[in-house]
Amino acid sequence: MLQGWFQIALTLCIIAAITPILGGYMARVYQGDRTVLDRLLNPVEGLLYRLTGIQTQEAMTGWQYARAILYSNLGMALLIFLIIANQGWLPFNPTGVGAPTWDTVLHTTISFITNTNQQHYSGETYLSYGSQLWGLGYPMFTSAATGLAVGIAFIRGLTGRPLGNFYVDLLRSITRILLPISLVGAIVFIAAGVPETLAGTVVIPTLEDPTVSQAIARGPVAHFEIIKQLGENGGGFFAINSAHPFENPSPFTNLLQIVGLMAIPTSLIYTYGIFANNRKQAWLIYGMVLVLYSAFILVVGIGEYQGNPAVNALLGGQVPNLEGKEVRFGWAQSALYAVSTTGTMTGAVNSLHDSFMPSGGFVTLSDMFLQIVWGGQGTGTAYLFAYLILAVFVTGLMVGRTPEFLGRKIEKREVVLASFLLLLVHPIAILIPGAITLAFPDQLGGISNPGFHGLAQVIYEYASAAANNGSGFEGLGDSQPSPFAIAAGATPTTTALWWNLSTCFSLLVGRYVPITALLLLADSMSRKQPVPLTTGTLRTDTGLFIGVTAGVILILGALTFFPILALGPIAEAFQIAKGIG
């Protein structure tokens, strides 16, 4: 048991050590300071700007920034849709796979462009290498860079700077941050045993019975793997994602994967500290999130370590819950991975979340409801500060002044945007489709487990979509038959169609509405006349205030979902405790 907790603690230490280094580097990148890669990349970027006619010096307003994101994302989405829909005759298709159903293509496109990577398909049998490489590989960079751009524009606005230029931020995010780290990371992954090949499936005779042959899927995995983690994408090359030995062969790669998915969202808080010239505040906020994160790991870890009482009773002793887990990772690495991947909106999995104890379901759901336990690429940090704004507004009146954050008054417009963004978008994108699905569980849901667990499965799917996480509790009839199966005569199902379309709604609402609101919020903050600090001003860089913020996040963010959690994982936990399960 100690070994497990030690592994977890060590991982957290590595992440904390990286934070100031990467955070400082990102601040240099986005402040336009000189960085090591300038000599190499400046000419390349210059050429790209000239070719595309981007006016690099032009700062955008909130609306312009949001429009640039919407248009560019729409353009990229069209390209992805066309690539996957036409994969049958496009190159790099050694397995000769045809086009998936239109709803699968649509869902996959939207899922990848929104940095969610929710997968209602299995990579091995639904997509060609070409689709994985060109269709899904590039939005893994651009969607992550889009999120980073939003995060940095938000930080700029909050600290009173112009928001910047989306195209420049997008390009610099890729060339200075995502691409260089991915390049190094991919090589490390290859060295650690992750395949990178364009050769097709290997067919080998099995050891047990040489007359029976087994097809082993492989492909260009290593480069996919690093950006999957670093960009908080999470879409696996193979169906079972990072549980697959080719995606995540060893505890070392597992550590690398966790560090990869945590690196940017943790460091971005430090980047804020540099922009705001208030590292103390950044570390306090960092500490607050770290406490929440650690508490979540503890809850899941203890649950998994203690195992299922029903199984324990059967075995006559306490064993960790290993159902749905890879033994090479064990309970500790699986628990840490699950909390990290749902907290950061990565969505990669190294174990089946469906098989976790109810405490696991409780935490992974809470992670996605809150969206700030590090949070999505760029957007998570922005959410965090939006919560700070809301906390300032709710409690700031109590010091007898119009509430202000970083010297800027929080007025009607900011409250409209922040409260809408933080409080209303999620219930709309999760609870409404969730309730519809559960009202018609047989016609729409295709739920494998009845009762509390089934409820958790449904809500998890929508929460994952709305939070742009992408992981699945699974166990839902959300996949259409593969192109091979359809060629063999299988018919598409209504449940899969419903899931594909309804999650598209959650994906889009959960991505673009908050992004637009965040940018408008940043815009309106940046235009405010700053008010000088006095002793009458509520200081937002004290432990007291950060503690108050944690309370506001838990009460406002979590209370909304208390009934769901009560009827899902909590009820299930009581059920198991009573020994019914």
Next chain:
Amino acid sequence: MQTPNNAQGKPLRIPSGKRGDRRHTPKANLSGLYQRAVREAFLKLDPRNAVKNPVMFIVWVGTGVTALVTLDPNLFGTVQADAGQQRILNGLITIILFFTVVFANFAEAVAEGRGKAQADSLRSTRSEAIARKLLPDGTIQEISSTELRRGDQVKVIAGDMIPADGEVIKGVASVDESAITGESAPVLKQPGTDIASSVTGGTRILSDELILTITSDPGQGFIDRMIALVEGAERTKTPNEIALTVLLTVLTQVFLIVVATVSPLANYVQAPTTIAILISLLVALIPTTIGGLLSAIGIAGMDRVAQFNVIATSGRAVEACGDINTLVLDKTGTITLGNRLANEFIPVNGHSVEEVAQVALAASIFDETPEGKSIVQLAEQQHQAKTTFDPTQAEGVEFSARTRMSGTNLPGGQEVRKGAVDAVKGFVRSRSVSSGDSRGGTISAQLDAAYEKVSRLGGTPLAVCQDNEIYGVIYLKDIVKPGLRERFDQLRRMGVKTIMLTGDNRITASVIAKEAGVDDFIAEATPEDKIDVIRKEQAEGKLVAMTGDGTNDAPALAQANVGVAMNSGTQAAKEAANMVDLDSDPTKLIDLVTIGKQLLITRGALTTFSIANDIAKYFAIIPTIFAAAGIGSLNVMGLKSPQSAIISALIYNALIIPALIPLALKGVQFRPLTADQLLRRNMLIYGLGGVIAPFIAIKIIDVLIPLA
């Protein structure tokens, strides 16, 4: 003798005594307030009125729905449980929800009632009067004061009520303004001067007669505006109130979605519930406490300002007081007492201090002004000076603006005088009135040195002489108002900077500034400096408040974020300001900052309390209504039954509104602490208290109510 009051020669009235004892607008009549409020609370159930408050309107609609399911529990689908029991439960829920709305209405009605009472007392100062309107041909027409229009000219004679706010254009008269200011001493009104030329409707002319130009249309005067504000008729929401309403509306929408979607979820896990219970859950979760009290808090804030004898032209101005970063204060009358007191005798021309004291005493024996009395006191107590003549045989010489001296003609024919140094210089060289001879006095350099010394110390020098001989200089010291230093310290702790403006020279100004403890000062200030300093502070993003009374203060009053005009000030100043202080007490600005802060704190505290309450309500309702889902162990309060849990939570939810009405009306207690200290304190009381209190209260209600 009466020394000139300040550089501009403005008369200053310094109200004395505790502020509470000083209010003189007739005390608001609060009898029958609660009976009227109860009636109002029911009248406000009118849906056209109810819809204005989105949070309470949801409760209102919910009440209607639960009433329907009381009549027919199976209206929205068959309910498994026994229909009779359902009907009782639904009926109880309906009654509690109904009272929740009524309580919220009651809170608003009480606040409005108090405002109305305040308005009535203000209105009583302006009963209808007969006005003598001057027609262009010079004839007089008697009309009702309500028919007067801006620009009309009226004549008022001794004993008349002044019919409306106006400007004196002709005549000199004394006016009793006690109806408005509470000061019993009559005020001299005459045309041309900044201060003394404006009159307020409702005051009474005591002597002589005046010709006035009316400056406001009926219903447009300050008092009318204040009446409209405290009555709530013209209440527009302040920016902070609007932002808060947005948050409350969003929270309400969130919980609407939560409760609307929970039903299919509950059905899916075989823990179905009824529409009445879902509505109960909704009402418990939406922020009804702050939603029900929000308007009462705002009205009460205006009311508090009115009780302070300050007329605010908008609620926005009151709130802005809490945000003030900088106070711009005039030295004279605000920081120092208008009256200076004798501090020292400085002999010149070889005389001793005792001689100066003796002559000063002789010159001041008939002087009834505070300055004169202080000279007598200083001479008698510090220098054992005694009156060496029979006062009944002597003759006092009053101060006049022409001579700028006062004094005494002694029985022996000697003339003792004290006054402005150059006036006395002139006197000793002038021709005697009685003998006709030139006095032929001489002026020494010592006198000028003494004059400069006193100036440097921040005081006013008065020369004393007997006939042609100047004996010395009396050092009249500016006295900083007692307790101001502490007030400024408090303000500094609250993050408010104080800037003193004075016409004095730098040296004098710095002495006073140091003594009073202001943060900054502008010496030799002109009216233009006032507006410059405001602009400079505002350019740094600060909010500035100031007081003013003269016409040349008007631009600065308009520029300031909060401009408080003195009621004794000119019409122009009052028009430019967003508040008028009926007591003409410039220090009141400091209290206004407190009122503004208190208003914001009350609103924030009750919001925090309201939201924090949700935790307990969740723990009361969710485990019991979804007991079928096996989450009964979450019932940490150990409530008796689902019915009892819901009813207890709802009763708490309803009762907390009237329970908090006194707090909403009085405002949260304000202490001059730093923001961090205030946050810690209020977070403990209203945040933590808001989490814990309902757990205890709901449990107690659950034990008390006889419900299975």
